[in-house]
Amino acid sequence: MVKPKNLSESDTLNMNYLTKEMEVYLQAHLETGYFIGSVLVAYGGEILLSKGYGMANLEHSIPNAPLTKFRIGSVTKQFTAAAILKLQEQNLLDVNNSVATYIPDYPNGGKITIHQLLTHTSGIPNYTNFDDFESKKTIKMELDELIAYFSHHPLDFQPGEVFKYSNSGYVVLTKIIETVSNKSYADYLQEYIFTPLGMIDSGYDRYETILQNRASGYVSMGEEYKNAQLIDMSLPSGAGALYSTVEDLYKWDCSLNTDIVLNKLSRDAMFSPQIKVIEDDNEQVHYGYGWLLDTIYDRHRISHNGGIDGFSSHFSRFPNEQITIVVLSNLVTSPVEKIGRDLTAIILGESYELPKKREAINLDPAIYENYVGQYKFEPSGSQSEVNDITLTVTTESQRIFIQWVGGPVIEIFPESPTKFFRKIVDAQLTFVTDNQGKASQLIFHQNGRDMILNKIG
Incomplete structure (x- = not known):
């Protein structure tokens, strides 16, 4: 089912009804205390909802809004993947080549391909799971220092054997981007993605930069919030260091139906099921290049979640139905994926439950x-x-x-x-x-x- 862009009067009334239903749902989430943030929902080329909920900054009582800038965590990975594919279009690399082709001294680089980095099948251990990672969060690291932090650890498995999510692989991709383009990762994305799309509210986050409309990140303590732990943004690198807004991410979403940034061959590679993540009796999930591919409500979904100290994000696309859901939160425990799933249910007429604030009872x-x-x-x-x-x-x-x-x-x-x-x-x-x-x-x-x-x- 695809909604036409030129809506009839009855279509408009239906869209208005959907918007009101979503607003009631999101307000209920806000009242539970589990969610604050900004949400954008688009359907058939029309934005149904773009709105902020709760506070971007509790100390100064600044509300969230469509232009509030959030750290997007691992939603960054799709931009890193797009940069790699763009470099391939420019004949500066080939995703089937080995890491050693571009970083000659990388351990085991001769048997790890760029494709395997993109699909989390490289075997490189995930540095954010290291026992001492928490103690390093406030330390600024140059990209080569960050790579040295994990590169000499033994591989978790032989490259290509299985899928195992690894932020480390996307840090290595960041180094490859900088090496072959002779630009910084931030500058390459700015020149080839953000500027062409008019994404003026997106970029590589740095603590020292004065960034207008930047949200503060929080953690929940049950009945109240507290400021999230600081993390130096050199650590997430191309695995999770970008910031954006719901409206900028919608610009990016719209571009994925055009050749403005990537040609059709690159987009097809990005959205193809490159590796199985989960396959059981009830569910099949694949990974493309920087995106998860699955099915909900019997519809094909392309999505990714992100989480970084104080922030949580969800970005999903239903290309056949022309549905886009962007949920950005400055509360790390916000149920952003569930919110995205339920907003989709509202559009498709599927069942969902309004969230509620739960009360404990006295029990023996x-x-x-x-x-x-x-x-x-x-x-x-x-x-x-x-x-x-x-x-x-x-x-x-x-x-x-x-x-x-x-x-x-x-x-x-x-x-x-x-x-x-x-x-x-x-x-x-x-x-x-x-x-x-x-x-x-x-x-x-x-x-x-x-x-x-x-x-x-």
Whole structure:
């Protein structure tokens, strides 16, 4: 179904109704405390909604707006991928060539290709997962220093074997862009993407730059917010260092139907399913070049999420339906993907639920003992990115807690004898019990998805 650009009166009334429904939905999200940010929704070449919610800066009471600038995290990757494809159009590189062709001294560079960097199949370990990464966040690093930080670690696997998300690969792509173009990464994107598209509110974020309409990033502490930890923007590099606005990202979206930045051959490569990410009984997800490719509501979706200290982002495109959803938030735990999914549901007439602020009830703490233990996710098919997904439930001082492998201990709160929720993010858990009240399964619900974990041991 494709809406024509020249809308009839009935079409206009329907569009107005959709806009009002989306505004009610987003206002409900704002009132939960889980979301602040800016949102743009376009359908059939028409912008239905472009609006800010909550505060861009809480200390100065500056509201979010369509022109508020947010850090977009890993949504940056599609611009890095586009720069690589543009350089290929300029005959300055070939994505099938090895890294060593452009960075001769890179360890294992002779057996890693640019294609593998783009598709997270290089085997280069993800530096943002290193144990000491948190301690380095405020340190400014030159690009070569950042590459030296991870390049001498052994590969996680032989290049091309599997998909494993790695920011490191996109940092190496940044170095290749600078090497073959003889320009800085920021300058190359400015010259070949942002300036041609009139994206005057997008660029490489630097803390020292005075940037008008820049949002401050926050983390949730349950009932209140606090300033996010500082991160020097040299660290995310071409994997996540850009800022933009919802309206600039829509300009970028519109360009992807034209030859202004990339020709059709490059765009087809970007949006082709290059590697499987997930394939099970219920879901198939592929990765292109800087984009995820999947299906929701039986429609083909091209999307990517981003997260960086204090910020969360979601950008999705439905090319067949001409739907574009951009959700940018200055609250790192905002359920941006779920918001994007539900806004799509509103347009397509699919079912969705209004968010609600959850209230804890008084519950006999003895019930918690029925839930204590370990729960493991066992995918029904092949999920190459899934390693050990185990959740541990514990109790202490008449309170109940969960902990994912390698993550912090987090308190959960009861809204019924079997249903619990987190206060900081929009996530719920349901314990499936037997006749004695003992849990055998746990259903974890977040971002519109259910993950079933079976109790082990």
